[in-house]
Amino acid sequence: MNEKKVLIIDDDPHIREILEDYLKFEGFSVYAAEDTAKGYQLLNADDFDVLILDIMLPDEDGWEFCQRIRPEFELPIIFLSAKDESTDKITGLELGADDYITKPFSPREVVARIKAVLRRYQTDSEAANSMSFGELIINKEEHFIKYKDETIELTPKEFSLLWHLAKNPKKVFRRENLLKAVWGYDYFGDVRTVDTHIKSLRQKLGEAAEAIETVWGVGYKFEAKKLEV
Template sequence: MSGKKVLIIDDDPHIREILEDYIKFEGFSVIAAEDTEKGYRILKKQSVDILILDIMLPDENGWEFCQRIRPEFDLPIIFLSAKDEAADKITGLELGADDYISKPFSPREVVARIKAVLRRYQKNTEKPGQLQFGDLLINKEEHYIKYQGDFIELTPKEFSLLWHLAQNPKKVFRRENLLKAVWGYDYFGDARTVDTHIKSLRKKLGDAAAAIETVWGVGYKFEAEKLEDK
């Protein structure tokens, strides 16, 4: 991953300096900005591989900035935040962030998260119609699932549900959003339909089902690390 470019947006010069030193030591190229407007100008002018984004910023918060740039720039985003509440993490991941790190943090942890997110991102953009996490292979083009070399038979809705979750690792999806994405905007069924399909999907996936996590009171998310560690 040497040569990958990391953009840090954080208004704390001490944090920017520490992160720059550690990330550069690992062979990455680093650019830093103290606010979102400067960060946005950098994104417009340069090719950036991953964004490290603080939430509490002077001009607009990181959540707003994430929403603003998502339609325009396709790159992984890791949030940094002094807020350690579960609700704040869920908000960040729902907005499309790829990871969330609470302050205070270890710079080594940030570097490790950057590498993990870039590995997932690179793997899943090499073949747009195929996703692979450890021994789990999801092939959308040919519509099949393999885990540890064995094919797994899924219904069309189960397949679509898994694909939607796996395309966005760590992003938390509310049941209502999954209904709209998988069953369509004109579907008027109960949100419990999602729970029923998740239950069936987990049963068929066996050990790989560990990647589908329940976020209590909200919905579900896909944790790729649960498969990569196996």
């Protein structure tokens, strides 16, 4: 079993150190950053399984950072905060966090919460291997597309592009974000690569292509309502 990678973004060195010690003892691979700038660099450089994010940070607060990275990175986010108000917890969860832990905390509790969130993600991931929108079926596990009972052959990149759009219906993606998500951070191609693949994807999808909408001056989105019967 591969080690799960945890990224901690917290400006308190004592908190980083104690969490690092506990998590490493539990078999996690741990990386740490004191601010969101370094944290963002680390997120782009590696694939993490969970992010532990402080709210009060020197360069950007955790709320803003969470909101900014959610469209780009698919991983559980657990907030750490000295704020114990229920409204703060609700705000964190509404912004896309998966859990909220108040300071002071027990390191063992943080480890237990991380394990619980990872179990939920594993279950959700297994359940989300197939999506259907009207007569369009996208099956990730078996890597096939069907529309009106006809199988549509897609290249691996076309499939990944469609999957990424469809699993986030209504969300508008910039070409740069799609390039990073589908081709990877180290891909140095032109953003027009995305346009070329979208064009090919639309041609292959036929009538179902109307679900892929162009948002002029921004990028693309998947509009599931277009496929409702």
